[in-house]
Amino acid sequence: MTSPDVSLLAHGLASRPGREWWRSAVIYQIYPRSFADANGDGIGDLRGIAAHLDDLLDLGVDAIWLSPFMTSPQKDAGYDVADYCDVDPLFGTLADFDELLAQAHGRGIRLIVDLVPNHSSDQHVWFQAALAAEPGSPERARYMFRDGKGANGEIAPNNWESVFGGPAWTRIVEADGTPGQWYLHLFDSSQPDFDWSNPEVWAEFRRILRFWLDRGVDGFRVDVAHGLVKAEGLPDYTPHPEGGSMGGDEADVPYWGQRGVHDVYRDWHKVLAEYDGDRALCAEAWLPTIEKTALWVRPDEMHQAFNFAYLETPWKETELKDVIDESLRDYAAIGAPSTWVLSNHDVVRHASRLALTAENPQGSGVGPRSAGQPIPELGLRRARAATALMLALPGSSYLYQGEELGLPEVIDLPDDARQDPTWFRTHGEKYGRDGCRVPLPWEASAPAYGFNDTGAAWLPQPAEWARFACEVQRGDDSSTLSMYRDALRARRAHGLGLGALEWLPAQADVLAFRNGEVTVLTNFGATPVEIPEGSEVLLSSEPLAGTAIPQDVTVWLVAAP
Numbered sequence: 001m002t003s004p005d006v007s008l009l010a011h012g013l014a015s016r017p018g019r020e021w022w023r024s025a026v027i028y029q030i031y032p033r034s035f036a037d038a039n040g041d042g043i044g045d046l047r048g049i050a051a052h053l054d055d056l057l058d059l060g061v062d063a064i065w066l067s068p069f070m071t072s073p074q075k076d077a078g079y080d081v082a083d084y085c086d087v088d089p090l091f092g093t094l095a096d097f098d099e100l101l102a103q104a105h106g107r108g109i110r111l112i113v114d115l116v117p118n119h120s121s122d123q124h125v126w127f128q129a130a131l132a133a134e135p136g137s138p139e140r141a142r143y144m145f146r147d148g149k150g151a152n153g154e155i156a157p158n159n160w161e162s163v164f165g166g167p168a169w170t171r172i173v174e175a176d177g178t179p180g181q182w183y184l185h186l187f188d189s190s191q192p193d194f195d196w197s198n199p200e201v202w203a204e205f206r207r208i209l210r211f212w213l214d215r216g217v218d219g220f221r222v223d224v225a226h227g228l229v230k231a232e233g234l235p236d237y238t239p240h241p242e243g244g245s246m247g248g249d250e251a252d253v254p255y256w257g258q259r260g261v262h263d264v265y266r267d268w269h270k271v272l273a274e275y276d277g278d279r280a281l282c283a284e285a286w287l288p289t290i291e292k293t294a295l296w297v298r299p300d301e302m303h304q305a306f307n308f309a310y311l312e313t314p315w316k317e318t319e320l321k322d323v324i325d326e327s328l329r330d331y332a333a334i335g336a337p338s339t340w341v342l343s344n345h346d347v348v349r350h351a352s353r354l355a356l357t358a359e360n361p362q363g364s365g366v367g368p369r370s371a372g373q374p375i376p377e378l379g380l381r382r383a384r385a386a387t388a389l390m391l392a393l394p395g396s397s398y399l400y401q402g403e404e405l406g407l408p409e410v411i412d413l414p415d416d417a418r419q420d421p422t423w424f425r426t427h428g429e430k431y432g433r434d435g436c437r438v439p440l441p442w443e444a445s446a447p448a449y450g451f452n453d454t455g456a457a458w459l460p461q462p463a464e465w466a467r468f469a470c471e472v473q474r475g476d477d478s479s480t481l482s483m484y485r486d487a488l489r490a491r492r493a494h495g496l497g498l499g500a501l502e503w504l505p506a507q508a509d510v511l512a513f514r515n516g517e518v519t520v521l522t523n524f525g526a527t528p529v530e531i532p533e534g535s536e537v538l539l540s541s542e543p544l545a546g547t548a549i550p551q552d553v554t555v556w557l558v559a560a561p
């Protein structure tokens with residue numbers, strides 16, 4: 001670990017106690033189980049995170065987002081919460097959380113936590129009480145219990161399918177042992193959906209928000225923020241086969257983006273506003289258009305919404321230009337920043353995704369038997385260029401742990417190591433998301449590459465990961481880690497996050513724009529682009545050999561002194 005660069009202490013809350021830090025922040029997603037493991041059981045934990053805060057300070061991020069670490073049976077890696085107001089023993093204790101938060105704040109790094117309001121775990125006391133109670137009881141009314149159809153209630157209440165595959169309904173056995181009602185779960189059967197038409201659910205989530213706000217968190221990433229409210233009468237719905245599981249291309253899906261969901265966030269907005277210090281909500285809402293996603297960040301709702309349209313855009317200059325234009329236009333129209341993102345714990349890492357040789361719908365994953373395997377060198381080169389492009393755009397950006405090391409998707413995980421419910425619910429037809437969740441390599445020759453000191457890892461790390469280790473890259477100016485670090489410093493120094501984009505004329509296959517005093521060029525084509533005279537290279541996504549920008553490289557330029 002390096003010692004903190006004190007010049008950076010000024011970058012975060014220390015220098016911006018004021019308003020709306022989230023408009024330009026670079027927020028680093030930590031997936032706790034795979035970040036760093038302090039007690040050596042093979043699963044990352046809160047103390048492991050605390051031990052690496054100086055690395056994040058050195059990297060130069062403004063904030064971190066922690067994926068769920070609350071009490072959970074871990075059927076969906078913590079997105080199945082049994083107690084929203086406690087820490088799972090796997091990850092530590094509430095005291096460990098408080099210590100981590102204090103340590104982060106002490107370094108000027110803000111911290112937001114994941115909130116999962118669409119569903120709980122089936123081990124949540126409310127769901128257990130619902131199972132023990134009668135049909136029609138107040139306990140059942142907190143979830144979506146319905147009688148089945150057919151003579152004996154043996155047919156599911158409607159035809160909805162789970163995002164992870166298979167039916168979205170499971171039939172229970174009543175307390176007296178007879179086959180009973182069905183409950184809705186848009187995800188795994190261990191993740192029953194709450195009924196958001198029930199005021200008790202609203203009150204409970206206000207309490208949960210306050211619990212974490214009182215501890216001092218800077219905000220929440222809100223899981224499945226387009227779910228929660230379901231259309232009256234739960235009408236049958238058959239998604240378009242090419243629609244994608246989390247949003248689809250269709251206008252009216254009875255469980256995504258229902259109008260009433262916005263009332264929930266207006267309510268939460270008010271709760272956050274009761275607190276000092278500028279707390280923020282970020283929507284995970286997979287919706288078919290940017291225009292629709294922008295509804296989640298109207299002035300009285302959330303503050304950020306992941307720009308998944310951007311994430312899903314292929315490495316093509318015209319398509320990227322269009323999505324950037326559309327994003328800046330649609331978000332600006334309501335006074336919100338765009339929240340750029342290229343990777344997270346649900347998608348194929350962009351160092352692989354950008355060089356897949358076939359389509360890969362989000363959620364399917366890539367495994368050894370997938371058609372269209374990625375080309376690793378090309379993927380990493382494009383990923384670096386894509387990141388350098390993204391970090392030059394005005395707005396906020398999210399980074400996913402390990403992308404700063406250039407980690408690829410792990411393709412050849414053994415079948416028996418896989419843990420994503422998608423893998424099980426589709427009987428291996430979809431690999432799911434384990435390939436982007438493999439524990440991080442910190443050191444080249446330590447057990448588990450320094451993830452812990454016992455060598456245990458909940459998913460096996462590839463043999464060739466020694467070269468990606470943080471320690472190896474730190475001293476190398478041409479490494480991916482150095483590029484991220486340099487980009488974050490230059491981004492801050494030139495105020496790019498709060499800047500404005502102006503396109504510049506460019507030759508075919510090139511994107512060129514100005515953001516303040518910085519000119520950004522990305523070359524997608526085979527013809528090298530000459531660096532304009534009178535400019536100096538501030539950042540390049542690859543080391544440059546001469547005065548030309550080769551294919552799949554982004555450079556940032558400033559006027560030469």
Ligand code: GLC
Pocket residue numbers: 076079080116187223224284345346
């Ligand atoms: C979100 C999470 C994902 C999880 C799902 C269900 O999409 O990012 O990891 O499986 O919601 O909670």
Ligand code: CA
Pocket residue numbers: 037038039040041042043044045090
């Ligand atoms: Ca551990």
